Amino acid sequence: MVATTEIESRIRHQAAAVDASFPRNDAIAAKLAQAAELLAAQNADPFRIAAYRRAAEALQRLDHDLAEIDREGGRDALEAIPSVGRSIARAVAEMLHTGRWRYLERLRAATGPAELFGAIPGIGPKLARRLHDVLRVDTLEGLESAVHQGRLDAVRGIGRRRAASIRLALAEMLGRVRPRWPVNRQEPAIDLLLDVDREYRDKAASDVLPKLAPKRFNPTHEAWLPVLHARRGPWDFTALYSNTARAHELGRVKDWVVLYFHLSGKPEMQRTVVTEKRGALRGKRVVRGREAECRQRYGVAPSPGGGAASRRPSASMMPAKACAASRRRQSSRSR
Numbered sequence: 001m002v003a004t005t006e007i008e009s010r011i012r013h014q015a016a017a018v019d020a021s022f023p024r025n026d027a028i029a030a031k032l033a034q035a036a037e038l039l040a041a042q043n044a045d046p047f048r049i050a051a052y053r054r055a056a057e058a059l060q061r062l063d064h065d066l067a068e069i070d071r072e073g074g075r076d077a078l079e080a081i082p083s084v085g086r087s088i089a090r091a092v093a094e095m096l097h098t099g100r101w102r103y104l105e106r107l108r109a110a111t112g113p114a115e116l117f118g119a120i121p122g123i124g125p126k127l128a129r130r131l132h133d134v135l136r137v138d139t140l141e142g143l144e145s146a147v148h149q150g151r152l153d154a155v156r157g158i159g160r161r162r163a164a165s166i167r168l169a170l171a172e173m174l175g176r177v178r179p180r181w182p183v184n185r186q187e188p189a190i191d192l193l194l195d196v197d198r199e200y201r202d203k204a205a206s207d208v209l210p211k212l213a214p215k216r217f218n219p220t221h222e223a224w225l226p227v228l229h230a231r232r233g234p235w236d237f238t239a240l241y242s243n244t245a246r247a248h249e250l251g252r253v254k255d256w257v258v259l260y261f262h263l264s265g266k267p268e269m270q271r272t273v274v275t276e277k278r279g280a281l282r283g284k285r286v287v288r289g290r291e292a293e294c295r296q297r298y299g300v301a302p303s304p305g306g307g308a309a310s311r312r313p314s315a316s317m318m319p320a321k322a323c324a325a326s327r328r329r330q331s332s333r334s335r
Helices: 004-013 023-041 046-061 066-079 086-098 102-110 113-118 125-135 140-148 160-174 190-205 245-250 291-298 320-334
Strands: 225-232 235-241 257-263 269-275 285-287
Touching: 023 046, 023 066, 023 086, 023 102, 023 113, 046 086, 066 086, 113 125, 113 140, 125 140, 140 160, 140 245, 160 245, 190 225, 190 235, 190 257, 190 269, 190 285, 190 291, 285 291
Parallel strands: none
Antiparallel strands: 225 235, 235 257, 257 269, 269 285
């Protein structure tokens, strides 16, 4: 049997120019994502739900065929895939060997579309059935696409306020689960993060990267999302445009770049790189959460007042309630 470390190395360093479309990987990732949806509808353990979602996303980004990984390295090689632990590797092996996943079949039997939509705050059993019947969707991603297309207007009992509530709830339920930051975490240097960001945007603009077909905001199932796998020293990187509800709402999908990175055998972490729209760093690429290091790299002094202005989140990055509260405080001070 080929050593697990050798297979893991092959997985991570496959040339990015090679077409990374593996239908079997996508099918298994879709089943893991569906299991997460059904568990969420049943109010299951949030950590378990998050584990299935992270694994589904990892398999979608994988640039090696799962069947080949299993054939060459068996269960140990499947477990070596980032975000895939022992129990999920067992599920992946079952799907590869039998074409079935009995656990998902049991979840499906217990949860239909009406029950799934009924897990959304503010949606009762009758409205959940109506959503399914009128919109002809049976997944949370399908419902989210319908919401963003304005199709909720066709559903009796849903006004503007309830539509906005459903939209926010879906964004929270389907939003990417952020990885848990390890204690004493080590991250790549700012220069490395910005260099991978530059390489990704250059190659995406030149249309030389393989593309994924994301489930969210993609009703035609088009493969449009470029993906880059890169290595810098001991660090493995995956870069993608941000396919989040907020990025779509603000028209920043092809500006916000999400970088996933990890050291061999260590948990995966992430940062988002954006073009700053305000303050001393305006117009420059900035790593969110590491703005001070970006200022130092660009030789930019902090904003007057000790940098408080630069640390204050912009309105576009604040939740609606926080944004409204901020406006009220500013108004009261002006009076």
